[in-house]
Amino acid sequence: MVNEKDAIEIIFYAEENEIAIWLDGGWGVDALLGEETRVHNDIDLFVEKSNSKKFLEIIKEKGFSEVIEAYTTTDHTVWKDAKGRIIDLHIFEFDEQGYLVFEGEAYPPEVFSGIGKIGDKVVKCIDAKNQVLFHLGYEYDEMMFMM
Numbered sequence: 835m836v837n838e839k840d841a842i843e844i845i846f847y848a849e850e851n852e853i854a855i856w857l858d859g860g861w862g863v864d865a866l867l868g869e870e871t872r873v874h875n876d877i878d879l880f881v882e883k884s885n886s887k888k889f890l891e892i893i894k895e896k897g898f899s900e901v902i903e904a905y906t907t908t909d910h911t912v913w914k915d916a917k918g919r920i921i922d923l924h925i926f927e928f929d930e931q932g933y934l935v936f937e938g939e940a941y942p943p944e945v946f947s948g949i950g951k952i953g954d955k956v957v958k959c960i961d962a963k964n965q966v967l968f969h970l971g972y973e974y975d976e977m978m979f980m981m
Contacts, residue, residue, distance in 0.1 A: 835873055835918060836876055837873075840917075844921060845952070845955065845957060847889075847892050847893060848879075848889060851892055853881065853888060855879045855889075857880075860875075860878070861878065863965055864950075865948075865959050875920060876912075876922045877919075877920070877922065879922070880926055881926075882925075882926060882928065889923075898915045901920075907937060911923050934946065941964070944964075948961040
């Protein structure tokens, strides 16, 4: 489980090393709402590929080890520590137009426009519209014109 204190600590690992991250999933939604609405099994983070090696070194130093899942790819990995805290890590790149590219799919820059809070900590998140789109299981292009 990743509680509020854990989430802030994990976010701080990136921030103290000047690594930009964006929250997705449960903590991303709760940050946008400004309150913890449920117990969280993990924290979903997006990290730019250029910072991924450094971030992985940091979380390994903090006691996280990779857990291989059926959906594990080079861009989507899962890390767990002895306390049972899980980081669901998404590694992406920006293309020349500023679109975020994750696992071969390109998304407009406004995907990263969400700003939320965990406790007193202001965090960057996937915006609300795209949180919904990503978690409904629909392709981005299909839903983009329906909203």
